[in-house]
Amino acid sequence: MAPPNPPVGYGIDFGTSNSSVSIAYADRVEVLTLAGSASRTLPSFVYLHRAGRRAAGNEAVKRFLVSGHEKTDCWNCPLAPYGWDTDCRQYRKGGGCNDARLLSGVKHELAKLGFAGTNSWATDFSVGALVSVVLSRLKHEADNATGQAVGSVVLGHPVVFAGADPQNRAASDAEAFLRLEQAALEAGFIEVAFLPEPTAAVIGEHVHRGVEIAVDFGGGTFDVAVLDSRHGAPRVAGIAGIAIGGETLDGILFETIVGPALGLDALPSWLFNELRTASSVRLLMADPGIPAILARIGGGAADVANALLYEGHAYEFYRAVESAKIALSNAESTFLEFAPLGLRVEVRRSTFESMIRPELDLIAATIEQALGEAGISTANVDRVLLTGGSAYIPAFRNDLALIFGEPRLEQRDAFTAVVHGLGVRAQQLWGQVAVTP
Numbered sequence: 539m540a541p542p543n544p545p546v547g548y549g550i551d552f553g554t555s556n557s558s559v560s561i562a563y564a565d566r567v568e569v570l571t572l573a574g575s576a577s578r579t580l581p582s583f584v585y586l587h588r589a590g591r592r593a594a595g596n597e598a599v600k601r602f603l604v605s606g607h608e609k610t611d612c613w614n615c616p617l618a619p620y621g622w623d624t625d626c627r628q629y630r631k632g633g634g635c636n637d638a639r640l641l642s643g644v645k646h647e648l649a650k651l652g653f654a655g656t657n658s659w660a661t662d663f664s665v666g667a668l669v670s671v672v673l674s675r676l677k678h679e680a681d682n683a684t685g686q687a688v689g690s691v692v693l694g695h696p697v698v699f700a701g702a703d704p705q706n707r708a709a710s711d712a713e714a715f716l717r718l719e720q721a722a723l724e725a726g727f728i729e730v731a732f733l734p735e736p737t738a739a740v741i742g743e744h745v746h747r748g749v750e751i752a753v754d755f756g757g758g759t760f761d762v763a764v765l766d767s768r769h770g771a772p773r774v775a776g777i778a779g780i781a782i783g784g785e786t787l788d789g790i791l792f793e794t795i796v797g798p799a800l801g802l803d804a805l806p807s808w809l810f811n812e813l814r815t816a817s818s819v820r821l822l823m824a825d826p827g828i829p830a831i832l833a834r835i836g837g838g839a840a841d842v843a844n845a846l847l848y849e850g851h852a853y854e855f856y857r858a859v860e861s862a863k864i865a866l867s868n869a870e871s872t873f874l875e876f877a878p879l880g881l882r883v884e885v886r887r888s889t890f891e892s893m894i895r896p897e898l899d900l901i902a903a904t905i906e907q908a909l910g911e912a913g914i915s916t917a918n919v920d921r922v923l924l925t926g927g928s929a930y931i932p933a934f935r936n937d938l939a940l941i942f943g944e945p946r947l948e949q950r951d952a953f954t955a956v957v958h959g960l961g962v963r964a965q966q967l968w969g970q971v972a973v974t975p
């Protein structure tokens with residue numbers, strides 16, 4: 539027998555850094571607290587193992603820390619130096635092949651044309667299949683909590699996908715939506731609807747008045763939506779987005795401070811650039827040509843790159859960079875440390891702020907673009923709702939205060955405002971359907 543008040547659908551926010559699920563009932567929306575953690579967000583990590591095991595979230599990291607060092611000499615490996623493809627495409631002389639992979643930033647790949655997926659061992663994982671590891675985990679948790687197998691989901695998406703081809707936006711977007719839909723179907727959903735993430739953040743408000751804008755500054759993108767309720771029913775009057783997120787800022791810290799401190803700027807610039815973030819580095823890790831290139835370059839910089847790529851330091855290293863950035867939201871200065879590579883360097887907030895100034899200006903221009911599309915001036919904006927982890931950056935908030943005035947800024951939950959709004963959309967779409975007893 540169905541419960542008296544069954545869920546009508548889910549909202550899922552598949553984020554670059556964090557993902558979450560909300561449960562829509564006819565009369566309310568709840569953001570799910572994940573079992574076994576007091577948290578409502580799941581880090582968007584995907585773990586793959588040669589033996590077929592998959593995991594998402596902290597579980598992925600835990601499994602990787604236990605098994606990440608395991609290696610196998612796949613039968614093709616000895617032939618790699620002679621130009622043969624290996625099973626894992628990770629061949630390194632005397633190193634064998636890693637049995638496990640830990641992937642982050644899969645969202646960046648959604649809109650990349652020509653990026654089929656990751657090559658792991660003899661299996662190719664499509665981007666959709668990688669995303670579905672995260673969606674399946676969230677669906678499973680939500681189904682367990684509700685006691686129902688819910689078939690309908692509203693999936694959030696950025697206004698502009700990071701990694702989209704600017705010359706070919708339509709094709710990139712079409713590819714991204716197709717992959718997201720495939721991921722949701724693979725996870726067991728039957729009905730899939732989409733909603734821009736900033737729109738979700740603004741429609742999730744209980745009461746609407748005047749002109750409201752939601753700014754969502756996440757790990758991969760910055761997104762903004764303008765909601766106009768002055769003339770009757772609330773209407774989304776403008777949306778805009780840009781592929782600048784917290785990971786971009788981590789990359790800037792790497793490029794200007796960390797990389798040079800480690801002597802990595804001696805590497806060819808294409809290689810240096812690929813080392814910028816945890817997401818870009820995994821493409822390097824999967825490239826079988828890199829060890830030979832590093833061997834040819836030689837010297838200290840190549841040693842550090844080798845350690846980062848092949849000695850299991852990548853995960854902790856990029857976390858250290860991100861942690862220093864986060865620490866600067868509360869402190870004027872911090873030490874960016876990573877003992878395994880002998881890194882200890884002081885970073886001042888003022889230095890960081892001037893380094894990210896061009897990105898912050900692009901973000902301000904993106905807000906202007908959304909207001910321009912809506913035909914609304916900044917003076918007519920009644921309140922600005924802030925969400926996304928990167929919205930905690932003081933320089934970002936200061937910019938908003940300069941544009942709109944501090945009293946009009948309202949902080950919303952940085953990590954759940956979007957998923958809550960996606961649940962509200964699910965409720966709007968499916969909450970009115972009569973439930974057969």
Ligand SMILES: Nc1ncnc2c1ncn2[C@@H]1O[C@H](COP(=O)(O)OP(=O)(O)OP(=O)(O)O)[C@@H](O)[C@H]1O
Nearest residue numbers: 553554555556756757758759784867926927928930
């Ligand atoms: N206190 C803080 N100060 C600065 N940055 C922070 C802070 N807390 C978290 N972040 C950054 O916020 C980002 C994650 O935010 P969030 O979870 O909103 O992103 P996401 O939803 O996964 O990404 P997206 O929506 O862009 O796909 C990370 O880059 C993280 O480093």
Ligand SMILES: [Mg+2]
Nearest residue numbers: 553756757956
């Ligand atoms: Mg987000």
